Amino acid sequence: MTARADLALRISELVGGDVLRITDPGSGWPAFGTLLLDSGPLPVSLFAGPVGLTHRNRDDVERRFQNPGQARPITTTPDRYPLLLGLYTEDDYLAVPRPLLVQADPYRRVGNITRYSIFVSVAALTEALATGWSESTNTTGEAIRCLAPPLLPVSVSAVRDDVVPADNSMQTVISGSGLLESPVYEEPAAERARRAGTALVRDARFARRVTVAYSGLCAMCGIGPNLVQAAHIYPASAPGSHDEPWNGLALCPNHHLAFDRYLLAVHPDTRQVIYSPEMNAQVQSSSAMAAFTAATYAQLAEPEEPAARPLSEMFTDRYQHYRDYYRWLSV
Numbered sequence: 001m002t003a004r005a006d007l008a009l010r011i012s013e014l015v016g017g018d019v020l021r022i023t024d025p026g027s028g029w030p031a032f033g034t035l036l037l038d039s040g041p042l043p044v045s046l047f048a049g050p051v052g053l054t055h056r057n058r059d060d061v062e063r064r065f066q067n068p069g070q071a072r073p074i075t076t077t078p079d080r081y082p083l084l085l086g087l088y089t090e091d092d093y094l095a096v097p098r099p100l101l102v103q104a105d106p107y108r109r110v111g112n113i114t115r116y117s118i119f120v121s122v123a124a125l126t127e128a129l130a131t132g133w134s135e136s137t138n139t140t141g142e143a144i145r146c147l148a149p150p151l152l153p154v155s156v157s158a159v160r161d162d163v164v165p166a167d168n169s170m171q172t173v174i175s176g177s178g179l180l181e182s183p184v185y186e187e188p189a190a191e192r193a194r195r196a197g198t199a200l201v202r203d204a205r206f207a208r209r210v211t212v213a214y215s216g217l218c219a220m221c222g223i224g225p226n227l228v229q230a231a232h233i234y235p236a237s238a239p240g241s242h243d244e245p246w247n248g249l250a251l252c253p254n255h256h257l258a259f260d261r262y263l264l265a266v267h268p269d270t271r272q273v274i275y276s277p278e279m280n281a282q283v284q285s286s287s288a289m290a291a292f293t294a295a296t297y298a299q300l301a302e303p304e305e306p307a308a309r310p311l312s313e314m315f316t317d318r319y320q321h322y323r324d325y326y327r328w329l330s331v
Contacts, residue, residue, distance in 0.1 A: 004028025004068060007048050011087055014099050014149035016190060022046070029068050032080070037153050038198045045080045051088035051102055051120065059093065062139070063125060064117040065102065073113050074106050082106040083156070086118060088125060088146075098183050100128050103145045103155055120144050132174035132193070135167055148179055150190035154197035163204035165197070173197055206230055206243040213308035214250030219301045220264075220273060223252045231256050233314040238321050245308035249300075254292065262325040264296075268315040269331075271300040276328050 008031035012020045015035075022033040030045035049065035065086035067074070076082050086102035102125075104118045121144075124136035128146035138144050147155050151174070158165060173196035174180065178189040207230035216225035228250045234241050241247065249266075251259060258264050263279045266272070273296055275283070282289040302309045319326045 001025060002028050004048060005031060007050060007087060008033075008046050011046070011048055011085060011101065011149065014087075014101075014185065015152045016150055016187065019150070019153060019194075020044075029072055030075075030082070035081075035083075035153060035156060037157055038202075039157075042156070043080045044083050045075075045077070046083045046085065047074050047106060048083075048085045048087060049118075051086040051100075051125075053092060054117070054119065060122070062119050062121050063088070063091070064119045066117050067109070067112075067115065069115055071113050073111050074109050076106070076110055081156070081160075082110075083152075084109070084118070085152075086120070094122070094126070097129060098180070098185070099149060100125065100146050101149050101152060103147065103152075103159075105142060108142065118142075118144075120146065131167075131171040132180050133167060133170040135164065148174065148185060148193070150179065150185050151193060151197055154194055154201060157198060158201045158204070161201060161205040163201060163208055165200040165204050169200055170197060173200065202243050203236075206232075206236075206248060209245050209308075210248035211250050213245040213248075213303040213305060214301070215303075217250065217301070218252040218255055219249050220255040220297055221252060221295050222297070222301065224250075227252055229253060229256050231259055233310055234317040235321065238317070245303065246311045247314045249310065255296070262322060265319065265326065265329050265331070266300050266310075266315055267331050268312040271302065271310075273297060273300060274329065274331075 005025035005028035008022055008025050008028045012022045019036045020033060022031050024032040026032060030047050032045055034041045035044045051063050051065045053059045054062055054064045074082060084104045084106035088100040088102060090096055102120050119138045121136055124134045124146050127134040132148040134146045136144050145155055174193050177193035177196060179185060179193045210230035211228055216228060218224055218228050231249045231251050233247050233249060263276050265274045267274060283293050319329060
C-alpha cells in the first residue's frame with residue numbers, strides 16, 4: 001500500500017470510520033469511499049497529501065501540501081465528489097496538539113499534470129488549532145478552510161451549498177461541543193459538533209435562498225440591500241418545519257424583531273400586514289413607532305418567482321403553533 005493510501009485511511013480514522021468510509025484506498029491519489037452527510041451518503045474520491053514546510057524561505061508564514069508528482073492530475077467523474085485535503089499532524093517549528101485537515105478546491109487543478117503546491121498560512125493553521133475552524137485566502141487567491149477532521153461533513157455540505165458559515169459561529173459551536181478538550185477527537189463530542197455545525201450550514205443556506213428570492217429587500221419596508229435577514233414563518237424548531245423560501249421572509253432587523261415578538265402578523269390570504277393591539281397603542285403615543293408603521297407596507301411584498309412566495313399554510317401553522325401569543329389575531 002502506498003504512503004498516500006495510508007494517508008487516506010488515516011484521514012478516515014480521524015474523521016470517523018463510519019463517517020468517511022474508505023472502500024478502496026487505491027493509490028491514495030485518489031482513494032475512493034463514502035462520506036456521510038446530513039442529507040445521506042455521498043460517494044467521494046479523495047486526493048490527499050501531508051501538510052509540511054514550503055522550503056522556499058517562507059516557513060515563518062506558510063505551509064503546503066502537494067500532488068504526488070508529474071502526470072498525476074486530479075480527475076473527476078460524475079458519480080463521485082472530489083475532495084482535495086491536506087493532513088497537518090506535525091511541524092518542525094510549531095506545536096500541533098491535534099491533527100487538522102486543510103480543504104482546498106480540487107476543480108482548480110483538474111487535469112493539471114505538473115507538480116504543484118497548495119499553500120496555507122501559518123496564521124490560519126494556528127487559528128484552527130485553537131478553535132477547530134478557520135477560513136482564509138492563500139497567496140494565489142484561493143479560499144482555504146482548516147478544520148478539525150470530524151467536521152469534514154459540515155465543511156463539504158457548506159461547499160456544496162455554496163454558503164460560508166461565519167467563523168465565530170462555527171468556533172462557538174465547536175467550543176460548546178467539547179471537541180477540543182482532548183488531543184483525541186472523542187466521538188460523542190464530534191457528533192455534537194457535527195450536528196451543531198450542520199444546523200449552521202442549513203441556516204446559512206436558508207438565509208441565502210430567502211434573501212436572493214426577495215432581491216435582498218425587506219418584504220415589509222423595502223430597505224436593503226445587505227440590511228435584511230431571513231426569518232422562518234413556521235419556525236425552524238417546530239415539527240415538520242421546512243428550510244425553503246416559501247417558508248421564509250426577508251426582513252430588516254426591526255421588522256424581523258417585531259415579527260418574532262408577535263407584534264405584527266401577515267394575513268395568510270390577502271398578505272395584509274396586521275398590527276397587534278400593543279403596537280397600535282404605541283403608535284398613538286410614540287412618534288418613532290408611528291414613523292415605523294408609516295414606513296411599513298400595507299401588504300407584504302413577495303418574490304417575483306411564484307415558487308418562492310410564502311405558502312398560506314405557513315402563516316396559519318405559525319399562528320396555531322404560537323396561538324397563546326396570537327390571541328389578538330383573527331384571520
